[in-house]
Amino acid sequence: MTATTWTHKDLLGIQELTADEITHLLDAAAAFKEVGERAVKKVPSLRGKTMVNLFIEPSTRTRTSFELAAKRLSADVINITTTASSLVKGETLKDTALNLQALNADIIVIRHSAAGAPHFLSRFLKASVINAGDGAHEHPTQALLDAFTIREKKGHIAGLNVTILGDILYSRVARSNIWLLTKLGARVTLAGPSTLVPRVFEEFGCRVTHDIEEAIRDADVINLLRIQHERQRQTMFPGIGEYAAMFGLNKERFARTKPDAMIMHPGPINRGVEIDSEIADCGRSVILEQVTNGLAVRMAVLFLCAGGRISAEGAE
Amino acid sequence: MAVCLDEADGFFCAVSATVLMDGAALERALTRMAHEIVEHNPEAGSLAFVGIRTHGVPLARRLALKVGSILHREFPVGELDINMHRDDLALRDSLPKVGPSQIAFDVTGKSIVLVDDVLFTGRTIRAAMDEISDFGRPRRIQLASLVDRGHRELPIRPDYVGKNVPTSAGERVRVHLTEIDGNDEVVIER
Numbered sequence: 001m002t003a004t005t006w007t008h009k010d011l012l013g014i015q016e017l018t019a020d021e022i023t024h025l026l027d028a029a030a031a032f033k034e035v036g037e038r039a040v041k042k043v044p045s046l047r048g049k050t051m052v053n054l055f056i057e058p059s060t061r062t063r064t065s066f067e068l069a070a071k072r073l074s075a076d077v078i079n080i081t082t083t084a085s086s087l088v089k090g091e092t093l094k095d096t097a098l099n100l101q102a103l104n105a106d107i108i109v110i111r112h113s114a115a116g117a118p119h120f121l122s123r124f125l126k127a128s129v130i131n132a133g134d135g136a137h138e139h140p141t142q143a144l145l146d147a148f149t150i151r152e153k154k155g156h157i158a159g160l161n162v163t164i165l166g167d168i169l170y171s172r173v174a175r176s177n178i179w180l181l182t183k184l185g186a187r188v189t190l191a192g193p194s195t196l197v198p199r200v201f202e203e204f205g206c207r208v209t210h211d212i213e214e215a216i217r218d219a220d221v222i223n224l225l226r227i228q229h230e231r232q233r234q235t236m237f238p239g240i241g242e243y244a245a246m247f248g249l250n251k252e253r254f255a256r257t258k259p260d261a262m263i264m265h266p267g268p269i270n271r272g273v274e275i276d277s278e279i280a281d282c283g284r285s286v287i288l289e290q291v292t293n294g295l296a297v298r299m300a301v302l303f304l305c306a307g308g309r310i311s312a313e314g315a316e
Numbered sequence: 317m318a319v320c321l322d323e324a325d326g327f328f329c330a331v332s333a334t335v336l337m338d339g340a341a342l343e344r345a346l347t348r349m350a351h352e353i354v355e356h357n358p359e360a361g362s363l364a365f366v367g368i369r370t371h372g373v374p375l376a377r378r379l380a381l382k383v384g385s386i387l388h389r390e391f392p393v394g395e396l397d398i399n400m401h402r403d404d405l406a407l408r409d410s411l412p413k414v415g416p417s418q419i420a421f422d423v424t425g426k427s428i429v430l431v432d433d434v435l436f437t438g439r440t441i442r443a444a445m446d447e448i449s450d451f452g453r454p455r456r457i458q459l460a461s462l463v464d465r466g467h468r469e470l471p472i473r474p475d476y477v478g479k480n481v482p483t484s485a486g487e488r489v490r491v492h493l494t495e496i497d498g499n500d501e502v503v504i505e506r
Binding site for chain 1 (some may be wrong): 321339365388397399400401403405406410414415417418446447449450451452
């Protein structure tokens with residue numbers, strides 16, 4: 001479709017990518033999705049390469065997804081979590097990363113509570129650095145898998161009304177999604193309590209509303225975000241019960257959405273808070289398909305960033 | 317002999333192209349290959365065709381139709397994209413565009429006729445055989461190639477060949493097919 005070739009050694013964020021590069025990556029992900037449907041779900045594209053999952057912040061689904069993606073590309077995988085690493089002994093992130101590179105790691109997938117940690121590593125590492133979530137900044141593979149899922153279900157992204165509902169302020173998923181969806185021509189609406197969805201987000205090129213009815217009425221896609229308890233320094237709203245009553249997607253509100261509105265959630269879901277159990281499990285929910293697509297998208301990311309000679313020479 | 321202009325590097329350079337097969341010759345070659353496939357597969361029930369993208373796919377479809385019309389039955393056709401199975405990814409400056417493979421039938425127990433347009437080093441065929449094995453265990457795999465231009469780097473030989481063409485390593489053999497390029501033709505460029 002596009003003649004674009006991928007020239008990045010790292011995937012640090014969506015902000016750095018062009019619309020063509022995003023489309024190129026999504027096309028590649030479609031090819032990798034097919035691998036998961038074969039009898040032998042494995043291709044030799046990254047045979048002999050080593051990927052390190054450096055997760056300084058807890059995660060199950062993203063870490064597992066990256067690990068499985070690497071294994072399906074025949075790469076070797078090492079997992080490092082904070083508690084099991086020398087970081088607790090006082091080693092700096094830079095030293096940890098350089099030690100991993102000294103072991104000839106080709107790809108370092110990093111999740112860190114500090115925004116910019118992957119960008120910092122990419123400046124001195126020859127290995128490919130993949131951002132698996134940095135603070136409240138970016139979570140590029142989540143945005144890519146969301147876009148892949150939307151494109152697969154709706155056929156296109158441009159022109160769609162996408163509502164992102166919930167904790168926008170503390171959400172890296174929201175930022176990456178906003179950048180990606182606006183680059184591909186979707187109309188993005190952000191909604192939630194005014195403390196978590198400040199007006200300043202209008203500068204990202206999206207619409208901000210604190211009226212949930214208005215936010216969901218014309219939405220083709222509703223992406224629900226979890227309340228990030230772990231990132232909130234003080235109480236941003238009176239309570240979980242009140243949040244559920246004011247902004248949760250319950251049956252009554254669901255009935256007022258467009259009949260083909262698609263329900264997404266990056267997980268982990270808090271049933272009964274941002275979404276009612278029945279809606280999470282209904283036919284218009286694509287929550288589990290997002291997980292399946294995440295694997296294909298991460299295979300594409302690893303393949304494009306580390307598959308060619310670009311990564312071996314450390315050039316960008 | 318024709319002279320065409322190639323604009324690949326931003327400047328014009330003369331490339332001479334010789335037609336090796338025209339549409340009629342290509343058609344005759346495929347018909348002969350179809351008869352050879354029938355001859356070598358007495359239990360035709362397990363036959364299936366798999367084309368290697370891009371130009372192997374329409375060739376596989378045509379061969380399946382020709383064999384089908386001889387035996388009065390239909391044969392399944394699959395498509396293979398071998399780019400994920402290449403062994404030279406780490407040596408390349410840019411990555412190939414990967415696409416999905418589509419094999420909608422169970423390959424286990426089948427006699428697969430693998431179809432490509434030009435047989436050269438044999439590395440594509442090696443990758444294709446690896447990939448087919450990921451879908452199941454065929455009873456046998458046979459190889460059909462419209463052109464065999466030599467210069468093999470692996471111990472691979474075709475079972476059905478449209479035309480053997482001695483070439484030098486620097487020459488390019490291009491197969492044009494109506495389905496993709498608008499006309500049927502095989503040309504060699506020097």
